[in-house]
Amino acid sequence: MRLKDKVAVVTGSGSGIGEATAKRLAAEGAAVVVVDLNQEGANRVADEIRKAGGTADVLHANVGSPQELENMIRFATDKFGRLDILHNNAIRLYTGRVGEMSLEHWRKAVDIGLTSYWYATRCALQVMVGQRKGAIINTGSVSGLAGDYGLGAYNAIKAGVINLTRATAIEYARKGIRCNAVCPGAILTPPILKSRRSQPELARQTEAAIPMGRYGEPIEIANVVLFLASDEASYVNGTCIVADGGLTAHTGIPSVAGSGPDW
Numbered sequence: 203m204r205l206k207d208k209v210a211v212v213t214g215s216g217s218g219i220g221e222a223t224a225k226r227l228a229a230e231g232a233a234v235v236v237v238d239l240n241q242e243g244a245n246r247v248a249d250e251i252r253k254a255g256g257t258a259d260v261l262h263a264n265v266g267s268p269q270e271l272e273n274m275i276r277f278a279t280d281k282f283g284r285l286d287i288l289h290n291n292a293i294r295l296y297t298g299r300v301g302e303m304s305l306e307h308w309r310k311a312v313d314i315g316l317t318s319y320w321y322a323t324r325c326a327l328q329v330m331v332g333q334r335k336g337a338i339i340n341t342g343s344v345s346g347l348a349g350d351y352g353l354g355a356y357n358a359i360k361a362g363v364i365n366l367t368r369a370t371a372i373e374y375a376r377k378g379i380r381c382n383a384v385c386p387g388a389i390l391t392p393p394i395l396k397s398r399r400s401q402p403e404l405a406r407q408t409e410a411a412i413p414m415g416r417y418g419e420p421i422e423i424a425n426v427v428l429f430l431a432s433d434e435a436s437y438v439n440g441t442c443i444v445a446d447g448g449l450t451a452h453t454g455i456p457s458v459a460g461s462g463p464d465w
C-alpha cells in the first residue's frame with residue numbers, strides 16, 4: 203500500500219478523472235474525501251470505494267464558494283485528523299471565442315477552475331505546513347500549454363493552474379510541501395464520451411492527431427496523480443507531468459514522409 207494512513211481530498215471526484223483518482227488513492231490505502239457538487243455521483247463513488255474495502259467520506263460542496271472550501275479542509279481534518287493530499291480537479295467548462303464570451307461565463311470559469319484551486323491550496327497549506335508534510339496535485343491540461351479554438355477561458359485558467367503550481371512549489375518546498383500538476387490530453391470521461399457520440403467526425407480527427415492513435419482512460423491520469431501524491435515522488439516538485447499519448451510532442455505540421463497506421 204503506497205498511501206497507507208494518508209488522508210486525501212479530491213475535488214470533482216463524482217465523475218471522470220477525479221473519480222478514477224479517488225478510487226486509485228483509496229486502493230493504495232488513503233482515506234479519501236470525495237468532494238463534488240453532484241451528490242449522486244459523489245455518493246456512488248464513495249460507495250464503490252467502500253465496497254472495494256477502502257475508506258471514503260462524501261462532501262457535497264461547490265468549490266466556487268470560499269466558505270465551502272474552508273469547510274472542505276476542516277471536514278477532512280475533523281474526520282481523519284490530518285490532510286496529506288489535496289487534488290484540485292473540479293472545473294466547469296465554458297466554450298466560446300475570446301471575442302464573444304460573456305463576462306459572466308469568464309468569471310465563473312475563473313472562479314471554479316482557478317480561484318478555487320488557489321483558495322483550496324491556501325486552506326490546505328494551513329494544515330500541511332503545521333504537519334511539515336503534504337502533497338498538492340492540480341489538474342492542469344495540455345490546454346494550459348497551448349491554445350485551442352473556442353476554449354480561450356479554459357486555456358487561460360489551465361495556464362494559470364500550471365503557474366500557480368510552480369509558485370506554490372517554490373514557496374513551500376522548505377516547509378515539506380510538494381505541489382505538482384498533471385496535464386492530461388484527451389481523456390474518455392463522461393463529457394468527452396458525450397461529445398464523441400454527438401460529434402463523431404471531431405472525435406475521429408482528435409484520435410488522428412494523437413500519436414498513440416487513441417484517447418486516454420481516466421485511470422491513466424489517476425496513476426500519474428498517485429505517483430505525485432506518493433513518497434515515490436519525494437524529489438518531484440513544481441513540475442507538470444503531461445499524459446497525452448504524445449499529442450503535444452507534435453508541432454501539428456503534417457508528415458512529410460507518409461502517414462497512416464504504419465506511421
Ligand SMILES: NC(=O)c1ccc[n+]([C@@H]2O[C@H](COP(=O)([O-])OP(=O)(O)OC[C@H]3O[C@@H](n4cnc5c(N)ncnc54)[C@H](O)[C@@H]3O)[C@@H](O)[C@H]2O)c1
Pocket residue numbers: 213214215216217218219220237238239240243263264265266291292293294314341342343344385386387388389390391392393394
Ligand atoms: N477529460 C479530458 O479530456 C480532460 C483533459 C484535460 C484536462 N481535464 C481536466 O480534468 C479535470 C476533470 O475533468 P473530467 O473530464 O474528469 O470531467 P467530469 O465532468 O467527468 O468531472 C468533473 C466533476 O467536477 C464536478 N464539478 C463541477 N463543478 C463543480 C463545483 N463547482 N464544485 C464541485 N464539483 C464540481 C462535476 O460535478 C463533475 O463530477 C478538469 O480539471 C479538466 O479540466 C480533462
